[in-house]
Amino acid sequence: MAIERLTTRGRLVRVLIALVGMAALASGTLYGQDDWFPLAPFRMFSTTDDPNKPVDIARVDAIDVTGARFELTERNSGVRRAEVEGQMAALKADPALVAAIAAAYEQHSPDAPELVRIEIIVEHHELKDGSATGVVVDEVVTAWDR
Known part of the structure; x- marks a missing residue:
């Protein structure tokens, strides 16, 4: 089997494709957002x-009819913290949306006492030179009452 050399046209096409790819990567790096991936870096990994x-x-805290206060987790409600953080703006704007978390908890824990209040809390963990100071300030950003 003989080895064939690329024609001038074939080399030109490959060079043009490489240049277009490099231009896309450069513009994605300079101007792109996470949804441009893989032509742009994930901001969470490319910034400090x-x-x-x-x-x-x-954090999501609940109070039931007995007065017990506890954290709602993926294990007891099926709702992940990341889902709450991702919907934080909507939950703040319309606290009635928090009722969906109560419904998820009741579906996962049907024998548990009824919830009367849910609070979405943001824990602010203070840092000094990148290390935790141990100071944590809780801020209730929205709440839902039955």
């Missing part, structure tokens, strides 16, 4: 946060 700025973590 201020090492003295608090880290915010969402």
Whole structure:
């Protein structure tokens, strides 16, 4: 079997495709957002946060009819923290949406006492030079009452 060399046209096509690909990667790197992936970097991996700025973590607390206060987790409600964090703006704007979390809890825990209140809380974990100081400030950002 003989080895054939690329024609001038074939080399030109390959060079043009490579240049277009490099231009797409360069523009994605400079101007792209996460939804441009793989032509743009994921911002969460390509940027850094201020090492003295608090880290915010969402938490969902519930109070049942007995007065018991506890955290709603994926295990007891089927709702993941990331889902709550992703919908934070909508939950703040319309606290009635939190009722869906109550419904999920009741579906996962049908024998548990009825919930009377759910609070979406953001824990602000303070940092100093990138290390946790141990100071945590809770902020109730929205609440739902039955």
